[in-house]
Amino acid sequence: MKEGNSKKVLLIIPSRIMVRGIEGVFNDLGEFRVEGILSDISRTSETRLKNMDADIIIIDPIVFDYATRPVGRSVIAEYSDAAVVALQTAVMEDDLWKQYDEVINVYDSPATIIKKMRSALTSRLDVPKSDSHELSTREKEILICVAKGMLNKEIADLYNISIYTVITHRKNITRKTGIKTVAGLTVYALLNNLIDSSAVE
Amino acid sequence: MKEGNSKKVLLIIPSRIMVRGIEGVFNDLGEFRVEGILSDISRTSETRLKNMDADIIIIDPIVFDYATRPVGRSVIAEYSDAAVVALQTAVMEDDLWKQYDEVINVYDSPATIIKKMRSALTSRLDVPKSDSHELSTREKEILICVAKGMLNKEIADLYNISIYTVITHRKNITRKTGIKTVAGLTVYALLNNLIDSSAVE
C-alpha cells in the first residue's frame, strides 16, 4: 500500500494508550495514516483543526467533557469538513452516538475498524444538529450533585445559594428532562457522562 | 535502557487498540517489555499464564465478564506470582479495583503509567479476599425497585407486603452495602447487573 494513497487521520484523544494503539493498528495495515494528534478541543486546537486538512477525524467524546460544554459533533463541523468517527470507550446515551459518521469501539478488531473507517468516508451524515432543551450550566451542576446523592442543603452550602434556589433548579431539571426520580436522574447523569459511577456512593 | 534489564509484561486485554497502545508506550520508554498477549482467560490461556514467567500482568477486568462478582485477581493468582495491574476502561464498583496491585487508567500519562507499574512491583498485595455481607433475595428485589425509582408504597403494593417491611428491608440494604442514598444504590444496582439502565427513567 502506497504512503501517498493513505488517508489522513486526525486523532482527538486524550489517552496516550489509545493514540499509540490506533497508530499501531493503522501502521500494521496501511490505508490510513495518523497525521495529527490533539488531546482536547481547546481554543488553540481549533486553528490546527482548521488548518490540517484531515480526511477523517477520530474523536473520544470524553473531550466534550463533563457538564461544561454543549456536547457534540457540531463543534467539529464548524472547523472541519472531515468525516468524524467516535471512539467508544464509555457508556453514553444512544442518541449521542448517532451524530457521528461511525462509532469505533475499543474492542473492535482491526478488520472491523478499517471497515468502519471506510464506511465513515463514504456514507457521511450531512446535518448534525444539536438538541434543544439543554440544561443550563447551573442546572447541570445541580444535577451532578443530585446524582451524587447530595442533599439539597449540602448543594445549597456548596454553591452558597439558598435551598429554595436549589429546589427551583431541581424543579426545572425535572421539567426539562421529564425525569422525576433521583434514580432516573442518576442514570441520566451517568449516560451523559456528567458523572462517573465512582463519584457516587 | 538495556533490553535484558526490562521487566516482562503479560497483557490480558481483548482490545487490539489498547494492546498496541501499551506496547507503543512501553517501547517509547523502555523499562518494561510486552512478552505475551492474551485476549481472554480461557482454559488454554491458563497454561501460558503458568509457563510464561511474567513479572507483571496487565489485565482488562472485562475478561472477567465484569460487575457480576468479585472474581478477578484471585483467578490469576492461582496460575502466576506476577504483580497484577488492572487496566481501567469502564466504570466498575470501587471495591473491585482494590484487589489489584495497581490500576492504570487509559487516560493516564506515560509517566503515570510507569510510576504505577513500578509501584505494582514493589508494593504487592498478599491476600485478595472477597467480601461477605451479600444481600438476601428479597433485599435484591427491593433494591431493584428502589433503583427503578419506585416509591416505598408502590414496592409494598407490588409484593403485597406492608410499607413498614419495605422500609425495614431498605434499612438492611443500606446497612449491608454502606450506601445511604438512592443515587448510590442505583449505581450499585447498575454495576451489579441487577437492573439495566433502560429500566430506570
Add this chain to the structure above:
DNA sequence: TGGATTTTCCCTATTTTTGGGGATTGCCGC
C-alpha cells in the same frame, strides 16, 4: 433440634423532598 437468618410487621419523631404558588434581577437577541 436449635441457632442463625430472613421476612414480616409496628410505632414515634424528625428530616427531606415534592408540588403549588409567586417574585426580582440581569443578560441576550430581535
Add this chain to the structure above:
DNA sequence: GCGGCAATCCCCAAAAATAGGGAAAATCCA
C-alpha cells in the same frame, strides 16, 4: 425596548423517606 431565559429568593402544605426503637413468625442449615 420588549420578550425570553437564567439565576436567585421566598412561602406553604403535603408526601415521602430516614432513624431510632422493638417483635414475631418462617426458613435454613448444621
